[in-house]
Amino acid sequence: MSETAPDGSPVDLYAQLPQRGEGEIVARAVGRDSEILELGCGAGRITRQLLARGFRVVAVDQSEEMLAHVEGAERVRADIETLELGRRFDAVLLASNLVNAESDEQRRAFLDTCRRNVAEGGVVVIEGLPLGWRPAPDESRLGDIVTRVVDVAVDGDVVRGVVEYERHTDHWRHPFAMRVFDEGGLRAALAEAGLQLQRFLDDHGSWLTAVPAPRGRA
Ligand SMILES: C[S@@+](CC[C@H](N)C(=O)[O-])C[C@H]1O[C@@H](n2cnc3c(N)ncnc32)[C@H](O)[C@@H]1O
Numbered sequence: 646m647s648e649t650a651p652d653g654s655p656v657d658l659y660a661q662l663p664q665r666g667e668g669e670i671v672a673r674a675v676g677r678d679s680e681i682l683e684l685g686c687g688a689g690r691i692t693r694q695l696l697a698r699g700f701r702v703v704a705v706d707q708s709e710e711m712l713a714h715v716e717g718a719e720r721v722r723a724d725i726e727t728l729e730l731g732r733r734f735d736a737v738l739l740a741s742n743l744v745n746a747e748s749d750e751q752r753r754a755f756l757d758t759c760r761r762n763v764a765e766g767g768v769v770v771i772e773g774l775p776l777g778w779r780p781a782p783d784e785s786r787l788g789d790i791v792t793r794v795v796d797v798a799v800d801g802d803v804v805r806g807v808v809e810y811e812r813h814t815d816h817w818r819h820p821f822a823m824r825v826f827d828e829g830g831l832r833a834a835l836a837e838a839g840l841q842l843q844r845f846l847d848d849h850g851s852w853l854t855a856v857p858a859p860r861g862r863a
Contacts, residue, residue: 650687650708655817658810660688660714663788667772668694670846671738674770674854675700679735682762684725684755685743689715695738703734726754733764740772744834745823747803752824756838760857769840769855776850778825780806789813802826 648656668691675681679700686692686704688711695702702718705728712720721730725743737759746752759769780794790812797806802825810817826834828850832842835855846852 648710650706650711652707653819653821654687654708654711655810655819656688656708656710656714658790658817658819659690659711661812662690662790664690664694665787667691667740668698670772670852671695671736671770672698672700674846674852675736675768679767681736681738682730682734683718683738683740684728684758685739685741686715686718687711687741689718691738691740692718703730725758726751728758728762730762732762733767734762735764735767737763737767737769738771739769742772742774742823744771744773745825747822747824749824752834753837756834756840759855760838760840763857765857767856768843770846770852771855772852773831774823774825774851776825776827776831778804780804802830 650656681695681700681702683692683702683704686706692702692704692715696717703721704715704718705721705723706712707724709722712722739755739759743755744752763769780797784791784793790810792808792810794806794808803822804825805822808819835842839858840855841858843854843856
């Protein structure tokens with residue numbers, strides 16, 4: 646039985662999932678010599694891509710088992726919600742759909758942490774579910790890992806289900822419950838944290854940058 650992080654992410658699965666171009670997307674969105682605060686780094690899949698591009702990375706996760714796979718970055722074991730490092734970063738990365746937390750309170754706390762830890766003039770890079778997302782019924786492939794979403798239930802803007810992964814004889818299941826946004830909802834969520842949408846980085850509204858909102862208006 647593989648170990649799982651408190652959020653249900655299987656550790657050995659995340660240690661072997663392939664890169665999917667995340668480093669390139671982030672590199673295009675942040676300044677060249679940026680120090681990046683990566684929230685929810687997992688086993689370092691994106692961390693490695695950022696380090697390979699010359700960025701300095703502070704990698705945060707609440708799972709000791711996940712962090713044990715991260716090398717070459719400053720590692721911080723902490724809950725994102727209450728993270729206090731006493732310094733600000735050129736860029737803060739919140740990837741892996743953490744912005745789609747089912748709980749409004751948790752999402753607010755995640756985005757507050759982004760706002761609290763980004764320098765004035767800095768940028769927050771977010772990867773969430775595509776706007777209006779619904780799971781596709783088909784299988785897809787991540788390298789040699791086959792994945793599908795099963796047991797889907799949609800309740801308003803919350804989608805629940807289980808992501809199944811299969812590689813040769815290995816199987817993993819990752820149950821999820823995520824809040825799906827339209828563009829207005831996403832802008833409102835950012836505004837609550839004192840952030841404003843700067844631009845989308847892809848055609849699905851999945852990757853975006855946000856910046857501190859001017860004082861007095863979010
Ligand atoms: C789905 S995994 C993604 C890992 C990595 N970003 C990737 O793309 O491979 C999500 C990670 O976020 C971490 N995480 C989830 N909620 C967290 C929280 N509240 N505080 C700190 N880490 C959290 C989990 O432990 C897990 O390692």
